Amino acid sequence: MQVSKVLLAEDDFDDRMFFETFVTGRTDMLLLGAVGNGAELIETLHLRNTVHELPDIIILDQNMPRLNGLETLRLLKSKEEYTHIPVIIYSTYISDNLVESCLHSGASLVLSKPDGIDGYKAMLDKMITVVSIKDQSS
Helix, strand or coil: CCCEEEEEECCCHHHHHHHHHHHHCCCCEEEEEEECCHHHHHHHHHHHHHCCCCCCEEEEECCCCCCCHHHHHHHHHCCHHHCCCCEEEEECCCCHHHHHHHHHCCCCEEEECCCHHHHHHHHHHHHHHHHHHHHHHC
């Protein structure tokens, strides 16, 4: 079984802890780290790129300070070294306009933040499925 390395940008401490807890319990995902906003994510990716240790999946909360999810996504997709990494946006509130903007900008998936254990498990399963399909088509 392939283990997908995940990098998370999430400014809400409780949401970050939930995410870390649920990923830690999985055998198919490894959380490389969690940062508090899009600008920190870009800095972290730059450092990881210098040692050739990029994530397999980037997960962005939409509502973050400095660079929100969509702004970070657009920046990532403008840099050749990161275009191959699937980016997933998630947020408490998802509008049709946000989904359209994110998908048009290169997001692999846009999801609502889950409620409870079953919701997190389903969300993480969906993320892994999207990455697996992308790997098979490459």
